Amino acid sequence: MSNNSMKNLFLGSLRSKQTVISIISLVLFVSVISFVLYQGTKKSVTLDADGEKIEVTTHAKTVEQLLQDQNIDVAEHDKISPSLNTKIVNGLAISWEQAKEVTISVDGNQSKVWTTETQVKDILKEANIEVSEHDSLAQGIDTEIGADNKIDIQKAFQVSLVDGVNKRQVWSTSTTVANFLKQQGIQLNEFDRVENNLKDVITPQSKITVVRVEKVIDVVEESLDFAIEKKQDASLQQGKQKVVTAGQNGLVTKTYEVVKENGQVVAKNLQSKNVVKESKKQVVAVGTKTVVASAATVSRGSSE
CATH class of the missing domain: 3.10.20 (Ubiquitin-like (UB roll))
Known part of the structure; x- marks a missing residue:
């Protein structure tokens, strides 16, 4: 092969490489320009997705399209602001709350x-x-x-509460009588009683009754009457009486347990009796002597 032929072949190959490089450069240039233009046409928005805020650049036309691009499925009861058909503009703030x-x-x-x-x-x-x-x-x-x-x-309802002599309407929810009394701060003393079953569940218009019971000791003194003994006395004219020995009353103390309900006495039970002073009986002489009229008196009466 001649030198001219070799030279022509080399030049042709060089021109082909230059052409390819030019084409590649042009393609890269166009791609870069297109990418820049593509990115430049995106709109920037703020998305609050169930409390998490992110900045998003997008070509989406509407809020609905943007959420789809973010793989967010909007359910029927979710809250979206602004509405799904709102057009995207720069600086738009979008909020999505999942129901x-x-x-x-x-x-x-x-x-x-x-x-x-x-x-x-x-x-x-x-x-x-x-x-x-x-x-x-x-x-x-x-x-x-x-x-x-x-x-x-x-839900609360009204209940009638009778605590001793005090009656009032109070609010309560459904609970047992025992819990209700605890909620109302009702303290039961040793002898107090509740007319209701403590395990019962109260209902609207229930009436809860607490009876205040008090037991006290009462000591009273009472006179003990003396007895009277009668003795026949032949020296006393019949029909007449004479006190030989005067009687004296004794003294006895009695101890009672007094039961009061809501301040009223309902029972009085004798616990003990103690004789403090014995009574002294009274002795009375009853005459039995009869009087006989004399003979002189009878004669005088006859002569007249």
């Missing part, structure tokens, strides 16, 4: 609600359930709901 199912029990009757709220009071408000100051909640009204997503409410 949870909460079980609410009111006096044992359960209902289920979907909510994005976390505070017990907000969940109940959303469910249109009113709670009074007397109602009982397993958790505080101003606390966050627990991990079990359950709220237990016992």
Whole structure:
């Protein structure tokens, strides 16, 4: 092969390489420009996904498309702000709160609600359930709901409480009589009694009666009457009596256990009797002597 041929072949190969390099360079340039243009046309938004904030650049047209791009499945009860069909613009703030199912029990009757709220009071408000100051909640009204997503409410009702001579209406939830008395701060003394069974469960319009029982010792003194002994006296005219020995009353003390219920005496039981002073009997002479009229008296009467 001649030198010219070799030279031409070399130059042709060099031109081909230059062409390839030029094409590659052009492709790279176009790609870079396209990438820059692509990135430059993205919009920057802030996404608060269930409490976690992230910055997102996106070509999504709407909020719904952006959430789909972020693999977020929006359920029926989830809360989205702004709405799903809102168009994406720079600086847009998007909030997504995932709803949870909460079980609410009111006096044992359960209902289920979907909510994005976390505070017990907000969940109940959303469910249109009113709670009074007397109602009982397993958790505080101003606390966050627990991990079990359950709220237990016992509705209060009025109960009539008779404590001795005092009667009043009080609020209570369904519980036993024993627990109710404990909640009301009712202290039972040794002899007090409750008319209700302590294990019974109270219901609306129940009447709880506490009888205050008091036992006291009462010592009284009583006169012990003297006995009267009568003796016949032939020297005393019949029909007449004379006290020979004056009688004297004795003295006895009696000890009673007095039972009072709500301040009223209901029983008085004799515990003991003690004679402090014996009585002294009285002796009375009863006349038996009869009087016989004399003969002189009778004659005088006849002569007249």
